[in-house]
Amino acid sequence: MINNNLVLKGIVLSAMPVGDYDKRLSILTRERGKIVAFAKGARRPNNQLVAAANPFCFGEFELYQGKNAYTLSKANIQNYFRDLANDISTAYYGFYFLEFASYFCQENVENLEFLKLIYQSLRALESPRFDNKLVKAIFELKALTIEGIAPMMFHCIGCHTTEKLNYFSIERSGIVCQKCKKDIHVYKISDATRYTMQYIISQRIEKLYTFKLTDEILSELSYIIKKFIDYHIQHRFKSLEIIEQDVYNYKS
Template sequence: MKDFIELTGIVIKSMPIGDFDRRVTIFTKERGKIFAFARGARRINNQMMGFARMFAYGKFRLYEGRDSYNIINADIANYFEEISADIEMTCYGTYFLEMLDYYTRESLVDIESLKLIYYTLLALTKKSIPNRLVRRIYELKLMALNSDYDERPKLKDKTAIYTWEYIICSRPEKLFTFVITEEALIEIEETLDVMMKKYIDKRFNSLDILEDIL
């Protein structure tokens, strides 16, 4: 039997393959973005169904193939079921994964982005921080990690200015610890909308759906 490897990560995309399988994209701590097959994941009551779910975060045991991996087993630490159970949160979460998929590259290790998506999804499940703010913190931080941002945008609100700088400079685990005024949030939203059009050459399908339901 071949030796298997164990990688810690989160399923960011899952698509059906054939009659019974799924092809998943997993963003991992050790090897960045990888592609793996979950054989039998579309069969009812097959354990692979859980391993191939979007948002599933944990340790995946895989065989390494030539161009992809095959999932053998997994210890899922968090399915983020609260997100999957709520339409609005699902739209936010799917958008966050789609944006992460856009920025990450195959086999390129990026531990900070993995931390960011994990803490962002956790924040989404908490009622203490508005989803709108969670979204904007995530967008700005992910863009900053990839050097796609304006370091000193033309913000007028003092709270907005401080918040912008704090997001850029703080570690992912420290980001979702505050709320801001509606005026500051609106200014950050408007500034980010302009900045994203400047730096990102893609329209995210999940964002269109999100904006339709809000």
């Protein structure tokens, strides 16, 4: 008998109840990008899919491909990211990453880099070595880089000089020199913040979570990225309602 099932590696982005006992899953996979899969009976207490049909579950999913969706038959979960549940605040950062990916990743379009970024970012959230706000800022800027909408940080967007780049234009999406900042609204940023953004944009995902920042630089970095996302994406992520209780004190 021929087995027509597919085995895809990925992470569950969201899970919604369907009918009396089933769940509708959104899974970001390595091989096929974001897909929709139904986990039949996943809300029954003794069903084999109960533990696997939840957000953050990362592993291999065996699926049957139907005309309009997939049906989950088995799952081999390698990481449940259970430590995120120990702190409600940290969990919301994790949900934000999943929501961010769900917004950007298209169905059936391969996006391996985003999957790698989510996995590494969730691991960083679980680590006591990193401030959640730093993990968030790194995730956001790298995600924008993957999607091709990150700001230009390596030369002035006006004259292309690489000297004295201490002004940032949200509207024009990039760094600006002293000469070119005239007649446009800019935010002054430190060399340390610029270097950090350059590092995040250019570095491999596996090397992203290897540094720490002072509170002052982290505040500045977080503020600039937040303003950039608010202006260029203009989408309200529900998970931010709790995260954004933090107050940014950076002044333009």
